[in-house]
Amino acid sequence: MAAPVAAQQDSVPYVPTPQAIVEGMLDLAEVGPADNLIDLGSGDGRIVIAAARRGASALGIDRSSPLVARARMLARGEELPGRTRFEQGDLFEARIRDASVVTLYLLPTVNVALRPKLVNELRPGTRIVSHAFDMAEWSPDGHRVVEERNLYLWIVPATVGGTWRLTMPGGRSGTLAFEQRFQRISGTLDGASIGRPTLRGTRVSFVAATPGGQRLYQGIVGDRSIEPDPAAPADAATGWQAVRSD
Known part of the structure:
Protein backbone atom coordinates (compact mmCIF):
# COMPACT_ATOMS: atom_id res chain seq x y z
CA MET A 1 0.00 0.00 0.00
CA ALA A 2 2.86 2.44 0.73
CA ALA A 3 3.95 2.88 -2.87
CA PRO A 4 0.48 3.68 -4.29
CA VAL A 5 -0.17 6.18 -1.47
CA ALA A 6 3.14 7.94 -2.08
CA ALA A 7 2.43 8.00 -5.81
CA GLN A 8 -0.96 9.62 -5.17
CA GLN A 9 0.67 12.40 -3.17
CA ASP A 10 3.33 12.94 -5.80
CA SER A 11 0.64 13.24 -8.49
CA VAL A 12 -0.87 16.34 -6.84
CA PRO A 13 0.28 19.38 -8.82
CA TYR A 14 1.09 22.64 -7.09
CA VAL A 15 -1.69 25.05 -8.01
CA PRO A 16 -1.87 28.19 -5.82
CA THR A 17 -5.26 28.83 -4.25
CA PRO A 18 -6.62 32.31 -5.08
CA GLN A 19 -6.79 34.52 -2.00
CA ALA A 20 -10.57 34.89 -2.22
CA ILE A 21 -10.86 31.09 -2.06
CA VAL A 22 -8.47 30.97 0.88
CA GLU A 23 -10.64 33.40 2.80
CA GLY A 24 -13.78 31.54 1.73
CA MET A 25 -12.37 28.28 3.10
CA LEU A 26 -11.52 29.90 6.42
CA ASP A 27 -14.94 31.55 6.56
CA LEU A 28 -16.69 28.23 5.89
CA ALA A 29 -14.75 26.62 8.76
CA GLU A 30 -15.30 29.71 10.96
CA VAL A 31 -11.59 29.85 11.79
CA GLY A 32 -10.70 32.07 14.72
CA PRO A 33 -8.15 32.62 17.50
CA ALA A 34 -9.10 29.42 19.37
CA ASP A 35 -8.27 27.18 16.41
CA ASN A 36 -5.33 24.97 15.59
CA LEU A 37 -5.33 24.59 11.80
CA ILE A 38 -3.37 22.05 9.75
CA ASP A 39 -3.10 22.49 5.99
CA LEU A 40 -2.25 19.21 4.24
CA GLY A 41 -0.42 20.04 1.03
CA SER A 42 0.31 23.61 2.09
CA GLY A 43 2.25 24.81 -0.97
CA ASP A 44 3.53 28.34 -0.43
CA GLY A 45 1.73 28.58 2.93
CA ARG A 46 -0.97 31.07 2.03
CA ILE A 47 -3.76 29.24 3.91
CA VAL A 48 -1.57 28.88 7.01
CA ILE A 49 -0.61 32.56 6.88
CA ALA A 50 -4.21 33.68 6.38
CA ALA A 51 -5.34 31.55 9.34
CA ALA A 52 -2.60 33.04 11.51
CA ARG A 53 -3.76 36.53 10.57
CA ARG A 54 -7.10 35.56 12.13
CA GLY A 55 -5.30 34.65 15.34
CA ALA A 56 -5.20 30.86 14.83
CA SER A 57 -2.17 28.65 15.32
CA ALA A 58 -1.44 27.01 11.98
CA LEU A 59 0.81 24.27 10.59
CA GLY A 60 1.48 23.56 6.93
CA ILE A 61 2.72 20.17 5.72
CA ASP A 62 4.02 19.61 2.20
CA ARG A 63 6.24 17.03 0.50
CA SER A 64 8.14 19.70 -1.45
CA SER A 65 11.14 21.13 0.40
CA PRO A 66 11.37 24.19 -1.93
CA LEU A 67 7.72 25.05 -1.22
CA VAL A 68 8.23 24.59 2.52
CA ALA A 69 11.24 26.93 2.35
CA ARG A 70 9.22 29.52 0.41
CA ALA A 71 6.34 29.30 2.87
CA ARG A 72 8.69 29.90 5.79
CA MET A 73 10.15 32.93 4.05
CA LEU A 74 6.72 34.41 3.31
CA ALA A 75 5.56 33.80 6.89
CA ARG A 76 8.60 35.60 8.31
CA GLY A 77 7.58 38.68 6.33
CA GLU A 78 4.12 38.64 7.94
CA GLU A 79 5.40 39.10 11.52
CA LEU A 80 3.18 36.41 13.00
CA PRO A 81 5.52 35.10 15.71
CA GLY A 82 4.69 31.67 17.07
CA ARG A 83 1.50 31.22 15.04
CA THR A 84 2.88 29.58 11.87
CA ARG A 85 4.94 26.43 11.33
CA PHE A 86 5.84 24.51 8.20
CA GLU A 87 7.10 20.95 7.89
CA GLN A 88 8.21 18.80 5.01
CA GLY A 89 6.52 15.44 5.31
CA ASP A 90 4.18 12.71 4.16
CA LEU A 91 0.51 13.74 4.41
CA PHE A 92 -0.49 10.19 5.32
CA GLU A 93 2.00 10.07 8.20
CA ALA A 94 1.29 13.55 9.58
CA ARG A 95 0.24 13.93 13.20
CA ILE A 96 -3.16 15.60 12.94
CA ARG A 97 -4.86 14.65 16.22
CA ASP A 98 -4.59 18.13 17.73
CA ALA A 99 -6.14 19.98 14.79
CA SER A 100 -9.49 21.72 15.18
CA VAL A 101 -9.50 22.54 11.44
CA VAL A 102 -7.90 20.70 8.50
CA THR A 103 -7.72 22.27 5.04
CA LEU A 104 -7.18 20.46 1.73
CA TYR A 105 -6.62 21.29 -1.92
CA LEU A 106 -5.51 17.96 -3.30
CA LEU A 107 -7.18 15.59 -5.79
CA PRO A 108 -10.37 13.48 -5.50
CA THR A 109 -8.41 10.22 -5.21
CA VAL A 110 -6.13 11.67 -2.53
CA ASN A 111 -9.09 13.04 -0.56
CA VAL A 112 -10.69 9.59 -0.54
CA ALA A 113 -7.39 7.90 0.35
CA LEU A 114 -6.97 10.34 3.27
CA ARG A 115 -10.55 9.88 4.45
CA PRO A 116 -9.92 6.97 6.87
CA LYS A 117 -7.08 8.90 8.50
CA LEU A 118 -9.23 12.00 8.88
CA VAL A 119 -12.19 10.10 10.35
CA ASN A 120 -10.14 7.88 12.67
CA GLU A 121 -7.48 10.30 13.92
CA LEU A 122 -9.28 13.63 14.20
CA ARG A 123 -11.44 14.33 17.22
CA PRO A 124 -15.22 14.53 16.77
CA GLY A 125 -16.22 18.08 15.96
CA THR A 126 -13.06 18.85 13.95
CA ARG A 127 -13.86 20.79 10.76
CA ILE A 128 -12.41 19.77 7.40
CA VAL A 129 -12.58 22.08 4.40
CA SER A 130 -11.66 21.09 0.84
CA HIS A 131 -11.27 23.35 -2.17
CA ALA A 132 -12.82 21.90 -5.33
CA PHE A 133 -12.98 18.20 -4.45
CA ASP A 134 -15.35 16.20 -2.26
CA MET A 135 -15.02 12.93 -0.29
CA ALA A 136 -17.14 10.62 -2.48
CA GLU A 137 -19.88 8.98 -0.37
CA TRP A 138 -19.04 11.04 2.73
CA SER A 139 -21.53 13.83 2.12
CA PRO A 140 -20.44 17.33 3.18
CA ASP A 141 -22.06 19.11 6.13
CA GLY A 142 -21.69 22.43 4.34
CA HIS A 143 -21.03 23.79 0.87
CA ARG A 144 -20.59 27.16 -0.73
CA VAL A 145 -19.42 28.55 -4.05
CA VAL A 146 -16.81 31.32 -4.16
CA GLU A 147 -15.81 32.73 -7.53
CA GLU A 148 -17.44 29.72 -9.24
CA ARG A 149 -15.37 27.27 -7.19
CA ASN A 150 -16.85 24.66 -4.85
CA LEU A 151 -15.84 24.61 -1.21
CA TYR A 152 -16.89 21.70 1.00
CA LEU A 153 -17.12 21.40 4.79
CA TRP A 154 -17.23 18.21 6.86
CA ILE A 155 -17.51 17.96 10.62
CA VAL A 156 -15.94 14.79 11.99
CA PRO A 157 -18.79 12.84 13.58
CA ALA A 158 -18.75 11.17 16.97
CA THR A 159 -19.27 7.41 17.02
CA VAL A 160 -22.86 6.67 18.01
CA GLY A 161 -23.43 3.45 16.05
Missing part, protein backbone atom coordinates in the same frame (compact mmCIF):
# COMPACT_ATOMS: atom_id res chain seq x y z
CA GLY A 162 -24.32 0.57 18.33
CA THR A 163 -26.51 -0.03 21.37
CA TRP A 164 -27.13 2.27 24.32
CA ARG A 165 -29.16 2.00 27.53
CA LEU A 166 -31.30 5.13 27.68
CA THR A 167 -32.55 6.22 31.10
CA MET A 168 -35.40 8.63 30.46
CA PRO A 169 -36.93 11.36 32.62
CA GLY A 170 -38.82 9.68 35.45
CA GLY A 171 -36.47 6.69 35.61
CA ARG A 172 -37.89 4.53 32.78
CA SER A 173 -35.20 2.90 30.68
CA GLY A 174 -35.04 1.48 27.19
CA THR A 175 -32.70 0.20 24.51
CA LEU A 176 -31.52 2.85 22.05
CA ALA A 177 -29.84 1.49 18.91
CA PHE A 178 -28.17 3.54 16.18
CA GLU A 179 -26.93 2.62 12.73
CA GLN A 180 -24.30 5.03 11.40
CA ARG A 181 -22.57 5.84 8.13
CA PHE A 182 -20.35 8.87 8.70
CA GLN A 183 -22.77 11.56 10.03
CA ARG A 184 -25.88 9.83 8.64
CA ILE A 185 -27.73 7.95 11.37
CA SER A 186 -30.96 6.07 11.92
CA GLY A 187 -32.18 4.30 15.01
CA THR A 188 -34.77 2.68 17.21
CA LEU A 189 -35.88 2.94 20.83
CA ASP A 190 -37.15 -0.41 22.11
CA GLY A 191 -37.61 -1.46 18.50
CA ALA A 192 -39.67 1.57 17.42
CA SER A 193 -38.08 3.94 14.91
CA ILE A 194 -36.88 7.28 16.23
CA GLY A 195 -37.70 10.47 14.32
CA ARG A 196 -35.48 13.17 12.84
CA PRO A 197 -32.11 11.65 13.86
CA THR A 198 -29.20 14.01 13.23
CA LEU A 199 -25.51 13.96 14.12
CA ARG A 200 -23.23 16.98 13.78
CA GLY A 201 -19.86 16.50 15.39
CA THR A 202 -20.55 15.53 19.00
CA ARG A 203 -24.15 16.73 18.96
CA VAL A 204 -26.89 14.16 18.39
CA SER A 205 -30.63 14.69 18.38
CA PHE A 206 -33.72 12.59 17.75
CA VAL A 207 -37.42 12.42 18.58
CA ALA A 208 -38.75 9.40 20.48
CA ALA A 209 -42.14 8.31 21.81
CA THR A 210 -42.44 8.32 25.59
CA PRO A 211 -45.41 7.74 27.92
CA GLY A 212 -45.91 11.51 27.92
CA GLY A 213 -45.81 11.79 24.12
CA GLN A 214 -43.15 12.59 21.55
CA ARG A 215 -40.05 14.20 23.05
CA LEU A 216 -36.94 15.76 21.53
CA TYR A 217 -33.67 14.37 22.87
CA GLN A 218 -30.62 16.50 22.15
CA GLY A 219 -27.32 15.40 23.59
CA ILE A 220 -23.53 15.57 23.61
CA VAL A 221 -21.78 12.30 22.72
CA GLY A 222 -18.85 11.20 24.88
CA ASP A 223 -16.76 8.04 24.76
CA ARG A 224 -19.29 5.86 26.58
CA SER A 225 -22.23 8.12 27.34
CA ILE A 226 -24.57 10.72 25.89
CA GLU A 227 -25.57 13.59 28.17
CA PRO A 228 -28.26 16.27 27.63
CA ASP A 229 -27.04 19.22 25.58
CA PRO A 230 -27.07 22.43 27.66
CA ALA A 231 -27.93 24.31 24.46
CA ALA A 232 -31.02 22.19 23.75
CA PRO A 233 -34.37 23.98 23.25
CA ALA A 234 -36.55 24.54 26.30
CA ASP A 235 -39.01 21.85 25.20
CA ALA A 236 -36.33 19.14 24.87
CA ALA A 237 -36.13 16.26 27.33
CA THR A 238 -33.97 16.82 30.42
CA GLY A 239 -32.74 14.54 33.19
CA TRP A 240 -31.81 11.66 30.88
CA GLN A 241 -28.64 9.77 30.02
CA ALA A 242 -27.59 7.11 27.56
CA VAL A 243 -24.76 4.69 28.40
CA ARG A 244 -23.18 2.42 25.82
CA SER A 245 -24.14 -1.20 26.38
CA ASP A 246 -22.43 -3.00 23.49
Whole structure:
Protein backbone atom coordinates (compact mmCIF):
# COMPACT_ATOMS: atom_id res chain seq x y z
CA MET A 1 0.00 0.00 0.00
CA ALA A 2 2.86 2.44 0.73
CA ALA A 3 3.95 2.88 -2.87
CA PRO A 4 0.48 3.68 -4.29
CA VAL A 5 -0.17 6.18 -1.47
CA ALA A 6 3.14 7.94 -2.08
CA ALA A 7 2.43 8.00 -5.81
CA GLN A 8 -0.96 9.62 -5.17
CA GLN A 9 0.67 12.40 -3.17
CA ASP A 10 3.33 12.94 -5.80
CA SER A 11 0.64 13.24 -8.49
CA VAL A 12 -0.87 16.34 -6.84
CA PRO A 13 0.28 19.38 -8.82
CA TYR A 14 1.09 22.64 -7.09
CA VAL A 15 -1.69 25.05 -8.01
CA PRO A 16 -1.87 28.19 -5.82
CA THR A 17 -5.26 28.83 -4.25
CA PRO A 18 -6.62 32.31 -5.08
CA GLN A 19 -6.79 34.52 -2.00
CA ALA A 20 -10.57 34.89 -2.22
CA ILE A 21 -10.86 31.09 -2.06
CA VAL A 22 -8.47 30.97 0.88
CA GLU A 23 -10.64 33.40 2.80
CA GLY A 24 -13.78 31.54 1.73
CA MET A 25 -12.37 28.28 3.10
CA LEU A 26 -11.52 29.90 6.42
CA ASP A 27 -14.94 31.55 6.56
CA LEU A 28 -16.69 28.23 5.89
CA ALA A 29 -14.75 26.62 8.76
CA GLU A 30 -15.30 29.71 10.96
CA VAL A 31 -11.59 29.85 11.79
CA GLY A 32 -10.70 32.07 14.72
CA PRO A 33 -8.15 32.62 17.50
CA ALA A 34 -9.10 29.42 19.37
CA ASP A 35 -8.27 27.18 16.41
CA ASN A 36 -5.33 24.97 15.59
CA LEU A 37 -5.33 24.59 11.80
CA ILE A 38 -3.37 22.05 9.75
CA ASP A 39 -3.10 22.49 5.99
CA LEU A 40 -2.25 19.21 4.24
CA GLY A 41 -0.42 20.04 1.03
CA SER A 42 0.31 23.61 2.09
CA GLY A 43 2.25 24.81 -0.97
CA ASP A 44 3.53 28.34 -0.43
CA GLY A 45 1.73 28.58 2.93
CA ARG A 46 -0.97 31.07 2.03
CA ILE A 47 -3.76 29.24 3.91
CA VAL A 48 -1.57 28.88 7.01
CA ILE A 49 -0.61 32.56 6.88
CA ALA A 50 -4.21 33.68 6.38
CA ALA A 51 -5.34 31.55 9.34
CA ALA A 52 -2.60 33.04 11.51
CA ARG A 53 -3.76 36.53 10.57
CA ARG A 54 -7.10 35.56 12.13
CA GLY A 55 -5.30 34.65 15.34
CA ALA A 56 -5.20 30.86 14.83
CA SER A 57 -2.17 28.65 15.32
CA ALA A 58 -1.44 27.01 11.98
CA LEU A 59 0.81 24.27 10.59
CA GLY A 60 1.48 23.56 6.93
CA ILE A 61 2.72 20.17 5.72
CA ASP A 62 4.02 19.61 2.20
CA ARG A 63 6.24 17.03 0.50
CA SER A 64 8.14 19.70 -1.45
CA SER A 65 11.14 21.13 0.40
CA PRO A 66 11.37 24.19 -1.93
CA LEU A 67 7.72 25.05 -1.22
CA VAL A 68 8.23 24.59 2.52
CA ALA A 69 11.24 26.93 2.35
CA ARG A 70 9.22 29.52 0.41
CA ALA A 71 6.34 29.30 2.87
CA ARG A 72 8.69 29.90 5.79
CA MET A 73 10.15 32.93 4.05
CA LEU A 74 6.72 34.41 3.31
CA ALA A 75 5.56 33.80 6.89
CA ARG A 76 8.60 35.60 8.31
CA GLY A 77 7.58 38.68 6.33
CA GLU A 78 4.12 38.64 7.94
CA GLU A 79 5.40 39.10 11.52
CA LEU A 80 3.18 36.41 13.00
CA PRO A 81 5.52 35.10 15.71
CA GLY A 82 4.69 31.67 17.07
CA ARG A 83 1.50 31.22 15.04
CA THR A 84 2.88 29.58 11.87
CA ARG A 85 4.94 26.43 11.33
CA PHE A 86 5.84 24.51 8.20
CA GLU A 87 7.10 20.95 7.89
CA GLN A 88 8.21 18.80 5.01
CA GLY A 89 6.52 15.44 5.31
CA ASP A 90 4.18 12.71 4.16
CA LEU A 91 0.51 13.74 4.41
CA PHE A 92 -0.49 10.19 5.32
CA GLU A 93 2.00 10.07 8.20
CA ALA A 94 1.29 13.55 9.58
CA ARG A 95 0.24 13.93 13.20
CA ILE A 96 -3.16 15.60 12.94
CA ARG A 97 -4.86 14.65 16.22
CA ASP A 98 -4.59 18.13 17.73
CA ALA A 99 -6.14 19.98 14.79
CA SER A 100 -9.49 21.72 15.18
CA VAL A 101 -9.50 22.54 11.44
CA VAL A 102 -7.90 20.70 8.50
CA THR A 103 -7.72 22.27 5.04
CA LEU A 104 -7.18 20.46 1.73
CA TYR A 105 -6.62 21.29 -1.92
CA LEU A 106 -5.51 17.96 -3.30
CA LEU A 107 -7.18 15.59 -5.79
CA PRO A 108 -10.37 13.48 -5.50
CA THR A 109 -8.41 10.22 -5.21
CA VAL A 110 -6.13 11.67 -2.53
CA ASN A 111 -9.09 13.04 -0.56
CA VAL A 112 -10.69 9.59 -0.54
CA ALA A 113 -7.39 7.90 0.35
CA LEU A 114 -6.97 10.34 3.27
CA ARG A 115 -10.55 9.88 4.45
CA PRO A 116 -9.92 6.97 6.87
CA LYS A 117 -7.08 8.90 8.50
CA LEU A 118 -9.23 12.00 8.88
CA VAL A 119 -12.19 10.10 10.35
CA ASN A 120 -10.14 7.88 12.67
CA GLU A 121 -7.48 10.30 13.92
CA LEU A 122 -9.28 13.63 14.20
CA ARG A 123 -11.44 14.33 17.22
CA PRO A 124 -15.22 14.53 16.77
CA GLY A 125 -16.22 18.08 15.96
CA THR A 126 -13.06 18.85 13.95
CA ARG A 127 -13.86 20.79 10.76
CA ILE A 128 -12.41 19.77 7.40
CA VAL A 129 -12.58 22.08 4.40
CA SER A 130 -11.66 21.09 0.84
CA HIS A 131 -11.27 23.35 -2.17
CA ALA A 132 -12.82 21.90 -5.33
CA PHE A 133 -12.98 18.20 -4.45
CA ASP A 134 -15.35 16.20 -2.26
CA MET A 135 -15.02 12.93 -0.29
CA ALA A 136 -17.14 10.62 -2.48
CA GLU A 137 -19.88 8.98 -0.37
CA TRP A 138 -19.04 11.04 2.73
CA SER A 139 -21.53 13.83 2.12
CA PRO A 140 -20.44 17.33 3.18
CA ASP A 141 -22.06 19.11 6.13
CA GLY A 142 -21.69 22.43 4.34
CA HIS A 143 -21.03 23.79 0.87
CA ARG A 144 -20.59 27.16 -0.73
CA VAL A 145 -19.42 28.55 -4.05
CA VAL A 146 -16.81 31.32 -4.16
CA GLU A 147 -15.81 32.73 -7.53
CA GLU A 148 -17.44 29.72 -9.24
CA ARG A 149 -15.37 27.27 -7.19
CA ASN A 150 -16.85 24.66 -4.85
CA LEU A 151 -15.84 24.61 -1.21
CA TYR A 152 -16.89 21.70 1.00
CA LEU A 153 -17.12 21.40 4.79
CA TRP A 154 -17.23 18.21 6.86
CA ILE A 155 -17.51 17.96 10.62
CA VAL A 156 -15.94 14.79 11.99
CA PRO A 157 -18.79 12.84 13.58
CA ALA A 158 -18.75 11.17 16.97
CA THR A 159 -19.27 7.41 17.02
CA VAL A 160 -22.86 6.67 18.01
CA GLY A 161 -23.43 3.45 16.05
CA GLY A 162 -24.32 0.57 18.33
CA THR A 163 -26.51 -0.03 21.37
CA TRP A 164 -27.13 2.27 24.32
CA ARG A 165 -29.16 2.00 27.53
CA LEU A 166 -31.30 5.13 27.68
CA THR A 167 -32.55 6.22 31.10
CA MET A 168 -35.40 8.63 30.46
CA PRO A 169 -36.93 11.36 32.62
CA GLY A 170 -38.82 9.68 35.45
CA GLY A 171 -36.47 6.69 35.61
CA ARG A 172 -37.89 4.53 32.78
CA SER A 173 -35.20 2.90 30.68
CA GLY A 174 -35.04 1.48 27.19
CA THR A 175 -32.70 0.20 24.51
CA LEU A 176 -31.52 2.85 22.05
CA ALA A 177 -29.84 1.49 18.91
CA PHE A 178 -28.17 3.54 16.18
CA GLU A 179 -26.93 2.62 12.73
CA GLN A 180 -24.30 5.03 11.40
CA ARG A 181 -22.57 5.84 8.13
CA PHE A 182 -20.35 8.87 8.70
CA GLN A 183 -22.77 11.56 10.03
CA ARG A 184 -25.88 9.83 8.64
CA ILE A 185 -27.73 7.95 11.37
CA SER A 186 -30.96 6.07 11.92
CA GLY A 187 -32.18 4.30 15.01
CA THR A 188 -34.77 2.68 17.21
CA LEU A 189 -35.88 2.94 20.83
CA ASP A 190 -37.15 -0.41 22.11
CA GLY A 191 -37.61 -1.46 18.50
CA ALA A 192 -39.67 1.57 17.42
CA SER A 193 -38.08 3.94 14.91
CA ILE A 194 -36.88 7.28 16.23
CA GLY A 195 -37.70 10.47 14.32
CA ARG A 196 -35.48 13.17 12.84
CA PRO A 197 -32.11 11.65 13.86
CA THR A 198 -29.20 14.01 13.23
CA LEU A 199 -25.51 13.96 14.12
CA ARG A 200 -23.23 16.98 13.78
CA GLY A 201 -19.86 16.50 15.39
CA THR A 202 -20.55 15.53 19.00
CA ARG A 203 -24.15 16.73 18.96
CA VAL A 204 -26.89 14.16 18.39
CA SER A 205 -30.63 14.69 18.38
CA PHE A 206 -33.72 12.59 17.75
CA VAL A 207 -37.42 12.42 18.58
CA ALA A 208 -38.75 9.40 20.48
CA ALA A 209 -42.14 8.31 21.81
CA THR A 210 -42.44 8.32 25.59
CA PRO A 211 -45.41 7.74 27.92
CA GLY A 212 -45.91 11.51 27.92
CA GLY A 213 -45.81 11.79 24.12
CA GLN A 214 -43.15 12.59 21.55
CA ARG A 215 -40.05 14.20 23.05
CA LEU A 216 -36.94 15.76 21.53
CA TYR A 217 -33.67 14.37 22.87
CA GLN A 218 -30.62 16.50 22.15
CA GLY A 219 -27.32 15.40 23.59
CA ILE A 220 -23.53 15.57 23.61
CA VAL A 221 -21.78 12.30 22.72
CA GLY A 222 -18.85 11.20 24.88
CA ASP A 223 -16.76 8.04 24.76
CA ARG A 224 -19.29 5.86 26.58
CA SER A 225 -22.23 8.12 27.34
CA ILE A 226 -24.57 10.72 25.89
CA GLU A 227 -25.57 13.59 28.17
CA PRO A 228 -28.26 16.27 27.63
CA ASP A 229 -27.04 19.22 25.58
CA PRO A 230 -27.07 22.43 27.66
CA ALA A 231 -27.93 24.31 24.46
CA ALA A 232 -31.02 22.19 23.75
CA PRO A 233 -34.37 23.98 23.25
CA ALA A 234 -36.55 24.54 26.30
CA ASP A 235 -39.01 21.85 25.20
CA ALA A 236 -36.33 19.14 24.87
CA ALA A 237 -36.13 16.26 27.33
CA THR A 238 -33.97 16.82 30.42
CA GLY A 239 -32.74 14.54 33.19
CA TRP A 240 -31.81 11.66 30.88
CA GLN A 241 -28.64 9.77 30.02
CA ALA A 242 -27.59 7.11 27.56
CA VAL A 243 -24.76 4.69 28.40
CA ARG A 244 -23.18 2.42 25.82
CA SER A 245 -24.14 -1.20 26.38
CA ASP A 246 -22.43 -3.00 23.49
